[in-house]
Amino acid sequence: MTVPTTERGARTRAALVAAGRTVFERDGFTDSRIADITREAGCATGSFYTWFASKSELLSVVLYEAQRDVVVPRLDATAADPFVTLTEGHRRYFENYQRNARLMLVLEEVAAVDPAFRELRRRRGEALARRTATTIEKMQGDGLADPALDPYATARALDGMVSHLAYYAFVLGDTFDIDALVETTDRIWRNALSPRHQT
Amino acid sequence: MTVPTTERGARTRAALVAAGRTVFERDGFTDSRIADITREAGCATGSFYTWFASKSELLSVVLYEAQRDVVVPRLDATAADPFVTLTEGHRRYFENYQRNARLMLVLEEVAAVDPAFRELRRRRGEALARRTATTIEKMQGDGLADPALDPYATARALDGMVSHLAYYAFVLGDTFDIDALVETTDRIWRNALSPRHQT
Amino acid sequence: MTVPTTERGARTRAALVAAGRTVFERDGFTDSRIADITREAGCATGSFYTWFASKSELLSVVLYEAQRDVVVPRLDATAADPFVTLTEGHRRYFENYQRNARLMLVLEEVAAVDPAFRELRRRRGEALARRTATTIEKMQGDGLADPALDPYATARALDGMVSHLAYYAFVLGDTFDIDALVETTDRIWRNALSPRHQT
Amino acid sequence: MTVPTTERGARTRAALVAAGRTVFERDGFTDSRIADITREAGCATGSFYTWFASKSELLSVVLYEAQRDVVVPRLDATAADPFVTLTEGHRRYFENYQRNARLMLVLEEVAAVDPAFRELRRRRGEALARRTATTIEKMQGDGLADPALDPYATARALDGMVSHLAYYAFVLGDTFDIDALVETTDRIWRNALSPRHQT
DNA sequence: AATGAATGAGTTTTCATTCAT
DNA sequence: AATGAATGAAAACTCATTCAT
Numbered sequence: 160m161t162v163p164t165t166e167r168g169a170r171t172r173a174a175l176v177a178a179g180r181t182v183f184e185r186d187g188f189t190d191s192r193i194a195d196i197t198r199e200a201g202c203a204t205g206s207f208y209t210w211f212a213s214k215s216e217l218l219s220v221v222l223y224e225a226q227r228d229v230v231v232p233r234l235d236a237t238a239a240d241p242f243v244t245l246t247e248g249h250r251r252y253f254e255n256y257q258r259n260a261r262l263m264l265v266l267e268e269v270a271a272v273d274p275a276f277r278e279l280r281r282r283r284g285e286a287l288a289r290r291t292a293t294t295i296e297k298m299q300g301d302g303l304a305d306p307a308l309d310p311y312a313t314a315r316a317l318d319g320m321v322s323h324l325a326y327y328a329f330v331l332g333d334t335f336d337i338d339a340l341v342e343t344t345d346r347i348w349r350n351a352l353s354p355r356h357q358t
Numbered sequence: 359m360t361v362p363t364t365e366r367g368a369r370t371r372a373a374l375v376a377a378g379r380t381v382f383e384r385d386g387f388t389d390s391r392i393a394d395i396t397r398e399a400g401c402a403t404g405s406f407y408t409w410f411a412s413k414s415e416l417l418s419v420v421l422y423e424a425q426r427d428v429v430v431p432r433l434d435a436t437a438a439d440p441f442v443t444l445t446e447g448h449r450r451y452f453e454n455y456q457r458n459a460r461l462m463l464v465l466e467e468v469a470a471v472d473p474a475f476r477e478l479r480r481r482r483g484e485a486l487a488r489r490t491a492t493t494i495e496k497m498q499g500d501g502l503a504d505p506a507l508d509p510y511a512t513a514r515a516l517d518g519m520v521s522h523l524a525y526y527a528f529v530l531g532d533t534f535d536i537d538a539l540v541e542t543t544d545r546i547w548r549n550a551l552s553p554r555h556q557t
Numbered sequence: 558m559t560v561p562t563t564e565r566g567a568r569t570r571a572a573l574v575a576a577g578r579t580v581f582e583r584d585g586f587t588d589s590r591i592a593d594i595t596r597e598a599g600c601a602t603g604s605f606y607t608w609f610a611s612k613s614e615l616l617s618v619v620l621y622e623a624q625r626d627v628v629v630p631r632l633d634a635t636a637a638d639p640f641v642t643l644t645e646g647h648r649r650y651f652e653n654y655q656r657n658a659r660l661m662l663v664l665e666e667v668a669a670v671d672p673a674f675r676e677l678r679r680r681r682g683e684a685l686a687r688r689t690a691t692t693i694e695k696m697q698g699d700g701l702a703d704p705a706l707d708p709y710a711t712a713r714a715l716d717g718m719v720s721h722l723a724y725y726a727f728v729l730g731d732t733f734d735i736d737a738l739v740e741t742t743d744r745i746w747r748n749a750l751s752p753r754h755q756t
Numbered sequence: 757m758t759v760p761t762t763e764r765g766a767r768t769r770a771a772l773v774a775a776g777r778t779v780f781e782r783d784g785f786t787d788s789r790i791a792d793i794t795r796e797a798g799c800a801t802g803s804f805y806t807w808f809a810s811k812s813e814l815l816s817v818v819l820y821e822a823q824r825d826v827v828v829p830r831l832d833a834t835a836a837d838p839f840v841t842l843t844e845g846h847r848r849y850f851e852n853y854q855r856n857a858r859l860m861l862v863l864e865e866v867a868a869v870d871p872a873f874r875e876l877r878r879r880r881g882e883a884l885a886r887r888t889a890t891t892i893e894k895m896q897g898d899g900l901a902d903p904a905l906d907p908y909a910t911a912r913a914l915d916g917m918v919s920h921l922a923y924y925a926f927v928l929g930d931t932f933d934i935d936a937l938v939e940t941t942d943r944i945w946r947n948a949l950s951p952r953h954q955t
Numbered sequence: 956a957a958t959g960a961a962t963g964a965g966t967t968t969t970c971a972t973t974c975a976t
Numbered sequence: 977a978a979t980g981a982a983t984g985a986a987a988a989c990t991c992a993t994t995c996a997t
Contacts, residue, residue: 163977165977167977167978168977171977171978187470187471189388189471190471192969192970192971193970193971193972194970194971202978202979203978203979203980204971204972204979204980204981205972205973205974205977205978205979205980205981206977206978206979207971207972208971208972208973209977209978213971213972214971264470265470267466267469267470268467268470268471270466271386271463271464271466271467271470272386272388272389272467277529277530280530281526281530281531281532284526284530285532305545305549307545308542308545308546308549309538309541309542312538312539312541312542313542313545313546315523315526315532315542316519316522316523316542316543316546317519317546319518319519319522319523319525319526320515320516320518320519320522322522323515323518323519323521323522324514324515324518326518327480327483327514327518330476331476331477331479331480331483332480333480333484333514339508339511340511342508342511343507343508343511343512343514343515344515346504346506346507346512347507347512347515347516347550350504350507350549350550350551350552350554351546351549351550352549353549353554355549355552362959362960363958363959363960364958364959364960364997366959366960366961366996366997367959367960367961370960370961391986391987391988392987392988392989393987393988401961401962402961402962402963403962403963403964403988403989404961404962404963404964404989404990404991405960405961405962405963406989407988407989407990407991408959408960408961412988412989413988561956563956565956565957566956569956569957585868585869587786587869588869590990590991590992591991591992591993592991592992600957600958601957601958601959601960602958602959602960602992602993603956603957603958603959603960603993603994603995604956604957604958605992605993606992606993606994607956607957611992611993612992662868663868665864665867665868666865666868666869668864669784669861669862669864669865669868670784670786670787670865675927675928676928678928679924679928679929679930682924682928683930703943703947705943706940706943706944706947707936707939707940710936710937710939710940711940711943711944713921713924713930713940714917714920714921714940714941714944715917715944717916717917717920717921717923717924718913718914718916718917718920720920721913721916721917721919721920722912722913722916724916725878725881725912725916728874729874729875729877729878729881730878731878731882731912737906737909738909740906740909741905741906741909741910741912741913742913744902744904744905745905745910745913745914745948748902748905748947748948748949748950748952749944749947749948750947751947751952753947753950760980760981761979761980761981762976762979762980762981764975764976764980764981764982765980765981765982768981768982789965789966789967790966790967790968791966791967799982799983800982800983800984801967801968801983801984801985802968802969802970802982802983802984802985803981803982803983804968805967805968805969805970806980806981806982810967810968811967
């Protein structure tokens, strides 16, 4: 992961990152070749190693760049209705997932193959859930959420539900549209979290 | 996927399937070698091809055999409490997932790489969700489920939540135990499905 | 090249020879598999080696059987017109070649690969030419053939011309029909052999 | 069939072509190994595939280079004696065939195995015959050739005779020398083509 | 005799990475 | 920095032949 000094170097490196994304999306990680990437980038095979130590390293960079603009949905415990921001968040999440669907598949692939990527994913999931859990706790304190729920486990479950829906919809090609996804997600979050009167 | 005629053939084939599972679990799909499998099975490399056309084909068989004893959780719309069978179903599902965790990772891997496996997964998910959806509809008719929910989308979401939890817990190694998983899942399903008084 | 004792053995062996011809014609020698032949013959792989020591050996038998009904054209030095029998001989030769065209290609193949087959072919060609040469000599003695011709070399040349025409016509798929082939061959033999007045 | 950019690449590629010829001549096509060729060329196995996609492709190049200096015998319809150039042409043809005899055998081999090479051969034969046919026609017009002959078929037959003789002589190892071959060929062409007084 | 499975040496081909220029 | 060729260790797969039943 060498950092370019010259203008020319920066250009080559950028071309390789862009080409990497293109090729990874088209062929997946395992089935992509360094030679394909350099051809796509319009440079010589050898030049790849001027900037990256391996295919994995390039993938890391590609994924990192792609995830910079990912918005994670969040509850807003301070709002009158804590769910309003969530709805919008989910919509953005689904839209983003759709845009990056092929890349998500690649992520799935390397997560399955490489423990390091797996650990990364676990950490990300954990961090996200922890934040949601905190909000749930606060909502429980305010009587806005079912006190019987384990905040962290619930957060995990609800987060997972969303990413799973996105995977089925945009990677596996299930047909339902984003509006329907958002609506369902929204309602289930509300139902699941809201305090029950019966039970 | 040739079928053995003789006793001896059956033995060799079975040894290869068992060895396949062992090796796939240990090394993953991409990183496993036919030679490792035959060594594990105690036969010659060539014998592999007597029974299977490729590594993929062996994996199909291994996965098929592993999934034969998978129990899928189901709601029971006819019971007084439709959720009781579900709780037990989820427990069994998690236990099973834990037992087959490494194999599930392999499944994830090939689903990411091979469109055929992906399609298989989509179909399985769809079939499962369709069944759950039918039950939800019935429950809605009986006033036992929130009529505002789209039955199919909800089924998808809840199913997905469960498998996602299992993945994080047993593949990525999140720490919480099965009891906690079952409890959380159970409560979220109840909350999500039950008709709301407010709203 | 074991000889069958039992009725059953004879049947299997015959089936293998027939299957061999079919498969060799379809796939050529190098690209044919013992397994294909036994499948075609409806017997087990192992049974092949009960009757033949190798694929080459089977081919020898197949070729031998096919060449049993080959008629070689010959001049008749005792006839008023020595060429009349020749015309008919050439016709039969071409007809036969056409029937066995695929097999001739296989013969070409093994002759190119295997010195033993090459030697066989050389011998056959030599024997045939020698016979023709004898007739030419007699014709020269009777003033019916150009005395300037080297009988053996001429025989070789004319024989070769015929087989070459057959190869181009029926193996390579040149379009001209047998009548035309016979006519041309006939006329060239006559012209080539007949004594010249000028020269 | 990649084209080298650098001097070094050109050297390696040329070495492979030379080595290919050596090995093909020694072992034939089917019985030659890529590894033998690269060893002979003094480079690594992988380097073969930098320049050629397959063994077939290398053979094409080898044959193409070998055929560049092949001289085809031709009649000269404008000369007083149309056969004088032919005699010299045949001599050169035989000499050349003798020099390339092993390669001709390889050509025979691939023509027998590979339809693409067969088609190539057919085309070449056709083109050559067509040219000879044109000359024969002209000779017929000038009263120099037997008008009863079908020019194209005759051309085919006479050409075939020559190549067949060469094959028997230099590939199968028939003993007669080039002088004898030329003389016989020459005389037969003359006899065959010249207008007959009787008939 | 027939069967059908087992064997394993032998080859092609791929491709990440290195290297000389 | 870039280039483009060289490298050679894999790995999959084939198939004639052998062998136990």
